[in-house]
Amino acid sequence: MNIGTKSVLFGVHQFLIHPVIVFYAWLIIHRSLSTLAELMAIITHDLGYWGLSNMDGLEGSKHPGIAAEFWRRRFGAFGDEVADLIVGHSRFHAKANDLPLSRLFRPDKVATALYPIWLYLLLANLSGEIKEYMRLRGSEKYPDHQPRAQTQIQWFLEIQGNMVLMGIQGEANVALNDFLKKDKII
Numbered sequence: 001m002n003i004g005t006k007s008v009l010f011g012v013h014q015f016l017i018h019p020v021i022v023f024y025a026w027l028i029i030h031r032s033l034s035t036l037a038e039l040m041a042i043i044t045h046d047l048g049y050w051g052l053s054n055m056d057g058l059e060g061s062k063h064p065g066i067a068a069e070f071w072r073r074r075f076g077a078f079g080d081e082v083a084d085l086i087v088g089h090s091r092f093h094a095k096a097n098d099l100p101l102s103r104l105f106r107p108d109k110v111a112t113a114l115y116p117i118w119l120y121l122l123l124a125n126l127s128g129e130i131k132e133y134m135r136l137r138g139s140e141k142y143p144d145h146q147p148r149a150q151t152q153i154q155w156f157l158e159i160q161g162n163m164v165l166m167g168i169q170g171e172a173n174v175a176l177n178d179f180l181k182k183d184k185i186i
Contacts, residue, residue, distance in 0.1 A: 002051055002052055002053050003052070003053065003054060003055060003127060003128055003129055003132070004049035004050055004051055004052030004054070004055065004059075004060060004063070005049070005050050005051055005052075006126070006127035006128060006129070007046075007049050007055060007127045007129050008046065008049050008050050009127075010127060011123050011124065011127025011128075011129050012120065012123050012124050012127065012129055013046040013049055014123060015047065017119075017123070018046060018111070019042050019043045019044075021111045021114050021115060022042050022045075022104075022107050022108055022111040023039070023042050023107075024111070024114060025106075025108070025110040025111040025167070026038070026104075026107040028107075028110065029106045029107045029110060030103065030107070036078075037078060037081040037082045037085065038085060038103065038104070040071070040082045041085035041086050041102075041104050042104065042107070044070070044071070044082070044086070045064065045067055045085070045086045045089050045104060045108065046063060047067050047070075048062070048063035048064060048065065048066030048067035048070075048086075049063045050066075054132060055129050055132050055133070056136055057132075061090070061092050062093070063090070063093075064086050064087045064088075064089060064090045065087060065093060065097070067083075067086050068082075068084075068086040068087045069083070071083040071086065084102060085102045085103060085104045086104070087099055087102070088100055088101050088103075088105060089101075089102055089104040089105050089108045090105075091105065091166075106166070106167045106168075109163045109166040109167040110167030110168070111163075112159065112160060112163040113160040113161075113163045113164045113167070117153060117156055117157070120156055121152050121153070121156060124152075125152075130152060133155075133159075134152070134155055
């Protein structure tokens with residue numbers, strides 16, 4: 001079974017747990033209930049991982065486009081609205097496709113920080129995705145995730161901090177990323 005499928009079935013992107021936590025983060029960030037389209041994006045935004053052989057490699061980075069395509073092909077204008085939220089939830093996918101970050105970006109990042117440590121690490125170890133995540137820390141893709149952590153708990157605490165900052169910085173983060181891209185810093 002591919003790691004993407006494992007993640008959706010019993011890993012970090014588990015199809016019931018992850019959307020509930022993202023919805024809770026949505027309430028914290030936006031201080032309002034989601035529309036139906038936003039709710040559908042919250043529930044399905046990571047289902048594009050299904051069948052993929054990695055989480056953050058070339059294949060895994062395409063998961064928002066895969067999930068969005070499902071909505072665009074089947075649900076007309078409503079599907080386009082859901083798809084636009086999905087493709088903008090990933091900073092890497094949005095950047096690669098010259099798309100804006102969506103209202104789902106910030107709650108998705110803050111959701112990582114809302115997981116209890118024991119639950120996140122249990123799911124990440126069950127699926128095996130923790131190995132890929134820890135291997136990529138400090139890489140070209142994640143230069144802000146420096147390899148200071150020695151244990152999984154230390155690593156997750158660092159990631160939680162990074163995700164909270166991304167989630168609460170919101171528009172300031174978008175402006176900073178635009179500045180860094182313009183000057184070819186990232």
